[in-house]
Amino acid sequence: MERVKASSSWVASHSSHVSVDSSRLEKMVDEMNGSIPSIHWDFERIHYFDGGPLTVQYLFVLDALNFCFWPDEELNYDNLALGLNMALQKDKSALDADRLQKLDGPQLRNILKWPRPLPLEDERIRLLHEVGLELENSFGGKATNLVDSCGSSAAALVDLITRHFPGFRDHTVYKGHQVFLYKRAQIFAGDLWGAFKGQGYGAFNDIGSLTIFADYIVPAVLRQLGVLRYSSSLAKTIDANMEISAGSEEEVEIRACTIYAVENIKDLLSKKVGKQVLSVELDLWLWSVGVSCQSLRHHRTLSIFY
Numbered sequence: 001m002e003r004v005k006a007s008s009s010w011v012a013s014h015s016s017h018v019s020v021d022s023s024r025l026e027k028m029v030d031e032m033n034g035s036i037p038s039i040h041w042d043f044e045r046i047h048y049f050d051g052g053p054l055t056v057q058y059l060f061v062l063d064a065l066n067f068c069f070w071p072d073e074e075l076n077y078d079n080l081a082l083g084l085n086m087a088l089q090k091d092k093s094a095l096d097a098d099r100l101q102k103l104d105g106p107q108l109r110n111i112l113k114w115p116r117p118l119p120l121e122d123e124r125i126r127l128l129h130e131v132g133l134e135l136e137n138s139f140g141g142k143a144t145n146l147v148d149s150c151g152s153s154a155a156a157l158v159d160l161i162t163r164h165f166p167g168f169r170d171h172t173v174y175k176g177h178q179v180f181l182y183k184r185a186q187i188f189a190g191d192l193w194g195a196f197k198g199q200g201y202g203a204f205n206d207i208g209s210l211t212i213f214a215d216y217i218v219p220a221v222l223r224q225l226g227v228l229r230y231s232s233s234l235a236k237t238i239d240a241n242m243e244i245s246a247g248s249e250e251e252v253e254i255r256a257c258t259i260y261a262v263e264n265i266k267d268l269l270s271k272k273v274g275k276q277v278l279s280v281e282l283d284l285w286l287w288s289v290g291v292s293c294q295s296l297r298h299h300r301t302l303s304i305f306y
């Protein structure tokens with residue numbers, strides 16, 4: 001996680017299109033009054049949860065596919081979660097490692113009850129195959145073995161996932177500098193923590209080391225709050241729903257500055273009110289605000305990472 005924090009901070013200090021408004025950030029922290037709304041992890045009541053190993057398998061598959069819903073205006077994250085949830089309710093072996101390796105596009109659409117091709121469908125299928133194969137080759141087919149081998153460390157889990165599953169390697173090069181964002185690997189640790197309430201498979205002694213999960217919703221919320229500021233050309237591009245390419249300076253700056261801003265929020269909360277707030281808690285709050293805001297304008301990048 002140190003690499004995520006350090007490289008995001010590097011981007012923020014070399015940024016050309018995005019800036020963090022420190023006075024707005026300070027104001028936001030003051031307005032929090034030392035606390036943030038506590039959001040229940042499954043506030044939308046969409047997730048599969050049985051308190052056991054199958055929930056871990058569900059969350060890993062969920063986060064393997066947890067990216068880029070926006071190209072289909074009617075599709076969102078809930079369709080994915082509910083679809084996988086229903087598939088498991090009907091058939092407990094639906095997400096077994098061998099089954100994942102054989103899934104094709106139409107079958108995935110059928111699971112998600114989606115009437116047309118999914119955005120980046122071929123990539124989603126490729127990633128499911130990768131997850132199934134590597135789970136089988138290195139972890140006896142079970143996502144629980146992945147979690148069990150991390151000694152209750154979220155940082156070790158993120159490290160292990162990114163070493164074994166190339167599809168989770170959410171890093172890039174920005175102005176000649178390698179930048180690590182690791183959204184889906186981190187959110188898997190966050191989801192385990194949230195679903196299992198910090199116990200059992202969700203017990204991590206370093207949950208505070210996670211950063212916020214840099215997707216397309218949280219930056220848009222921070223922009224609305226005035227904490228992130230965009231150059232006028234970037235603002236125009238986003239407001240016109242025009243695409244920003246993956247790996248472009250703009251895209252990396254939006255995501256890295258989001259992480260950097262939230263790290264600053266955490267630091268300020270700790271300095272001003274002596275309160276240690278977790279990124280996962282801030283993320284859940286900001287994300288839930290974002291998805292309930294119909295008019296939210298977010299950046300559009302075709303990416304398998306978020």
Ligand SMILES: Nc1nc2c(c(CN[C@H]3C=C[C@H](O)[C@@H]3O)cn2[C@@H]2O[C@H](COP(=O)(O)O)[C@@H](O)[C@H]2O)c(=O)[nH]1
Nearest residue numbers: 041042043066067069070076077213215216217287306
């Ligand atoms: N930062 C952050 N990003 C998150 C999530 C989640 C869902 N987390 C679950 C965890 C607890 C709750 O129960 C949630 O159900 C999805 N995303 C991202 O949002 C985007 C989807 O947006 P839309 O197209 O409108 O559905 C897409 O980039 C997706 O990757 C999160 O928690 N944090």
